[in-house]
Amino acid sequence: QAQLVESGGGLVQAGESLRLSCAASGRTVSMYGMGWFRQAPGKEREFVASIRWSSGNTYYADSVKGRFTISRDIADNTGYLQMNSLKPEDTAVYYCAGQYRARFGVLVTRSTSYDVWGQGTQVTVSS
Numbered sequence: 859q860a861q862l863v864e865s866g867g868g869l870v871q872a873g874e875s876l877r878l879s880c881a882a883s884g885r886t887v888s889m890y891g892m893g894w895f896r897q898a899p900g901k902e903r904e905f906v907a908s909i910r911w912s913s914g915n916t917y918y919a920d921s922v923k924g925r926f927t928i929s930r931d932i933a934d935n936t937g938y939l940q941m942n943s944l945k946p947e948d949t950a951v952y953y954c955a956g957q958y959r960a961r962f963g964v965l966v967t968r969s970t971s972y973d974v975w976g977q978g979t980q981v982t983v984s985s
Contacts, residue, residue: 860884860974862954867979870944874983878939880954880976891957892930892937893972896950896981905967906952907939917966922948944983951978 866878880892893908907918907928916928927940937954955972965971 860889860956860958862956862974862976864952864954864976864979867952867981869982869984872945872983872985874944875940875942876944876981877941878952878954878979878981880937880939882935882937882956889956889958890960891966892928893955893957893966894928894937894939894952895955895969896948896952897978898947898950901950903953903969905969908957908966909937919967941981944981946983946985948981949983950981952981953978 861883863881864878866876868876870876889911891908891910894906895903896906897903905919906922907926909916909928909930911930925943930937954976956974957971958973961971
């Protein structure tokens with residue numbers, strides 16, 4: 859059984875940066891991709907970014923495109939989300955998720971396409 863553990867959240871001011879990490883253990887060999895989602899208080903969980911584990915192909919939500927970068931280190935079984943130019947509206951709990959079924963296109967933006975989830979890490983951006 860795969861497990862995902864996030865780290866790197868915290869409190870920053872608007873315009874600053876944070877890098878989130880997601881360490882995968884267990885069933886990583888067959889992972890198709892990794893995604894990042896976030897959930898703000900009172901709002902639904904929303905897609906942020908995804909990466910195909912083998913090819914490195916990426917996909918971003920429009921709200922973070924140009925500011926966030928998703929990457930992965932295959933040797934370390936770790937995914938990353940570099941967040942630059944943070945805004946107060948980026949405040950949320952951020953979750954990483956592992957995808958073990960092949961999904962393409964818009965399907966990678968749906969939480970139902972992911973099989974394993976981390977516990978979440980809080981990101982707070984003050985104005």
